[in-house]
Amino acid sequence: MNPIEGLKGYVREIRELEAAAALAHWDQRTYMPPRGLEARAQVVGRLKRLAFERLVSPKLDQLLKEAEAGLDAGSELDRALVRHWRREHDRKRAIPPDLYQKFVETCSRAEAVWEQAKAKSDFAMFAPHLGEVVELVRKLAELLGYEEHPYDALLEEYEPGMRASRLKEVIEPLRAELVPLVQRLEEGSPPPARPAGPFPVPAQRALARKALELIGYDFSAGRLDDSVHPFTVGLGPGDVRVTNRYSEDDPFPGLFAALHEGGHALYDQGVPRELAWTGLDSGASFGVHESQSRLWENQIGRSLPFWQFFHHCLVEHLPAFRGTGPEEVWRMVCEVRPSPVRVEADEVTYNLHIALRFELELALIEGRLSVERLPERWNQAMESYLGIIPPDDARGVLQDVHWSGGMFGYFPSYMLGNLYAAQLMAAAEHAIPDLWDKVASGDMRPLLAWLREEVHAHGRIYPPEELMKRATGEGLTPRPFLDYLKRKYDWLFR
Numbered sequence: 001m002n003p004i005e006g007l008k009g010y011v012r013e014i015r016e017l018e019a020a021a022a023l024a025h026w027d028q029r030t031y032m033p034p035r036g037l038e039a040r041a042q043v044v045g046r047l048k049r050l051a052f053e054r055l056v057s058p059k060l061d062q063l064l065k066e067a068e069a070g071l072d073a074g075s076e077l078d079r080a081l082v083r084h085w086r087r088e089h090d091r092k093r094a095i096p097p098d099l100y101q102k103f104v105e106t107c108s109r110a111e112a113v114w115e116q117a118k119a120k121s122d123f124a125m126f127a128p129h130l131g132e133v134v135e136l137v138r139k140l141a142e143l144l145g146y147e148e149h150p151y152d153a154l155l156e157e158y159e160p161g162m163r164a165s166r167l168k169e170v171i172e173p174l175r176a177e178l179v180p181l182v183q184r185l186e187e188g189s190p191p192p193a194r195p196a197g198p199f200p201v202p203a204q205r206a207l208a209r210k211a212l213e214l215i216g217y218d219f220s221a222g223r224l225d226d227s228v229h230p231f232t233v234g235l236g237p238g239d240v241r242v243t244n245r246y247s248e249d250d251p252f253p254g255l256f257a258a259l260h261e262g263g264h265a266l267y268d269q270g271v272p273r274e275l276a277w278t279g280l281d282s283g284a285s286f287g288v289h290e291s292q293s294r295l296w297e298n299q300i301g302r303s304l305p306f307w308q309f310f311h312h313c314l315v316e317h318l319p320a321f322r323g324t325g326p327e328e329v330w331r332m333v334c335e336v337r338p339s340p341v342r343v344e345a346d347e348v349t350y351n352l353h354i355a356l357r358f359e360l361e362l363a364l365i366e367g368r369l370s371v372e373r374l375p376e377r378w379n380q381a382m383e384s385y386l387g388i389i390p391p392d393d394a395r396g397v398l399q400d401v402h403w404s405g406g407m408f409g410y411f412p413s414y415m416l417g418n419l420y421a422a423q424l425m426a427a428a429e430h431a432i433p434d435l436w437d438k439v440a441s442g443d444m445r446p447l448l449a450w451l452r453e454e455v456h457a458h459g460r461i462y463p464p465e466e467l468m469k470r471a472t473g474e475g476l477t478p479r480p481f482l483d484y485l486k487r488k489y490d491w492l493f494r
């Protein structure tokens with residue numbers, strides 16, 4: 001057999017096992033009865049383990065070697081396939097199984113303690129566990145290897161090719177321009193008052209469905225269900241699912257979460273069939289995936305043209321908005337207000353939350369900062385970036401689950417998503433001169449077609465930096481994002 005075909009057949013098994021685990025996990029988070037948890041956790045764990053064993057097996061190494069030997073004659077897709085699996089195999093193999101097991105166990109304990117510590121707002125209770133996690137993560141970084149900085153070894157998992165030094169170059173100008181912008185916007189006039197709730201959940205669900213249809217989400221290849229935390233999961237070609245949650249007091253979190261998850265789902269639905277089960281059938285990176293969700297959530301969903309069209313849908317489903325106009329609603333959803341909590345942050349303050357986490361992660365990984373001093377440093381940074389001090393650690397250093405789960409290097413993906421989204425949108429505006437007229441008339445097809453061609457069609461073939469260069473002419477840069485915010489908020493507060 002042709003070595004590439006041999007490799008494809010083998011990795012397909014890995015991907016199918018992962019899909020089965022993902023389906024079992026989707027069910028766990030949507031419809032599974034509560035008492036099914038223990039058995040389900042075992043099933044998901046078993047499937048993931050089977051996939052992992054295949055990933056690190058000598059058999060895959062052998063298949064990769066055979067494929068690598070004949071690669072000169074291969075297509076771009078073949079080269080990407082081999083590069084992807086070589087990297088995955090080598091990274092996971094670099095960690096001794098005992099150490100990996102210890103890491104998984106330490107994190108799952110830390111996560112359980114974190115939940116209690118957050119509920120009691122008691123950092124001291126969490127600190128020793130976080131200390132263990134940080135020590136293990138530092139060890140893993142050494143084993144995974146890096147050229148410049150141990151943090152790079154962690155970033156590689158989420159954003160192939162990204163470096164801490166590159167992130168610093170991007171974060172500096174962001175911080176320098178965002179901090180005064182936030183201060184200036186706080187002095188502006190407040191947004192219009194919102195109609196009073198409650199906003200019935202069934203009506204919000206229908207509105208979310210409407211929003212997903214509008215942006216081009218294919219319901220014949222997907223579903224919308226309820227869950228505690230919204231998420232998107234791809235289960236194979238023809239099956240990319242979205243979940244959402246709704247709050248009776250405020251209809252906007254549910255609507256924007258639907259647009260956000262819808263953006264992720266459009267990406268996965270847009271990956272070509274020929275990439276199915278190859279491992280190249282998902283986003284180029286976490287950051288690029290996040291760019292697709294942010295683009296629909298913020299660049300589109302928080303634009304005036306979107307509301308010029310969508311306002312009638314809002315009123316139709318939630319009649320409490322009858323007395324409002326499109327521009328008023330647009331102003332409501334563009335409110336800027338520093339909050340101590342990242343997940344409540346608006347599009348102006350959001351990246352400052354990430355800048356803070358990046359700085360602290362770097363200091364922890366370098367060993368410059370002890371876990372004990374973390375709350376103090378957190379609060380200092382919050383005050384200097386956003387002018388607020390969290391009322392307690394639950395809404396401060398304890399707010400996110402990521403660190404307890406050992407996910408160091410993940411937070412920058414959120415920021416990269418915001419920056420990439422602005423870069424892509426600027427390029428799309430250039431390529432489609434009547435883009436905003438189309439949006440205002442409810443026609444998202446030209447934009448989606450452009451994203452399909454420039455981003456979705458390539459799946460994971462190109463590393464993020466190369467994908468961005470091909471689509472926008474430039475690698476990562478904060479400029480379009482800063483220009484976008486200034487243009488928008490100068491106009492909003494003119």
Ligand code: ZN
Nearest residue numbers: 260264290293
């Ligand atoms: Zn997302």
Ligand code: ZN
Nearest residue numbers: 210312313316
């Ligand atoms: Zn309508």
